Amino acid sequence: MAHVELSLTEAFVPAPATSIQESDSFSRWVGTVSAAVEPCLVIDVHTIVSAVSRSCCDLLGLGSPADAVGRPLLGNGLRLLDFTAARGELTDQEAEKIPPLLAMSSQRLARGLLRVSSDMATDIDVTVDAVSTPLFSPDGTVAGSLTFLSEV
Numbered sequence: 001m002a003h004v005e006l007s008l009t010e011a012f013v014p015a016p017a018t019s020i021q022e023s024d025s026f027s028r029w030v031g032t033v034s035a036a037v038e039p040c041l042v043i044d045v046h047t048i049v050s051a052v053s054r055s056c057c058d059l060l061g062l063g064s065p066a067d068a069v070g071r072p073l074l075g076n077g078l079r080l081l082d083f084t085a086a087r088g089e090l091t092d093q094e095a096e097k098i099p100p101l102l103a104m105s106s107q108r109l110a111r112g113l114l115r116v117s118s119d120m121a122t123d124i125d126v127t128v129d130a131v132s133t134p135l136f137s138p139d140g141t142v143a144g145s146l147t148f149l150s151e152v
Contacts, residue, residue: 026050026135026143033146034065039128042135043100044144047073056149059126060116073100081115081125103132103145113152127152 026042030051033042039056043049052068060078062068074080080090080098095101102110110132117125132147 024135024137024143026137029135029146039149039151040147041068041073041100041149042144042146043073045104045142047101049073050144059128059149059151079117081117083113083115087115087117087125099130099132100145100147103134103147104142107134107142109133 026044029042033040033051033053036053037055039053039059041049041052041056049068049071052062052065054065057063057065057068062078074095080095081087082090082094090098096105097112098114099110099112102112112130114128114130115125116128128149129152130147130149132145134142135144135146137143
């Protein structure tokens, strides 16, 4: 004969959040990216660079991190080019689809190739693979995006 036992217990209640859990991911990533060796950057919802690694500045031709932080990502000496032989600059509509901006608008992971030139007078461009994720504030709204870059 089968034996069935039933017991009732109190519901599991997780422990209260610690201070690190209460802080928003945006602030934590700003500190991490500022000291990172990898090419990466954090922008806020207004597309202002909040943190950028030295290697990212070198890769994208942004100057020093101190020069790039606090300035808009686009128009910060950064020129995004299309992949045609004419090397035309991306229109505003096309630029809205780059991974750092697309991650914020879609609230999802975004990935894509970017052709970047810091000086239109030269024919030296760099193609980078960009992987971006949105960063959220504690109330669940998008606070910005985190992007890792790799030269292709």
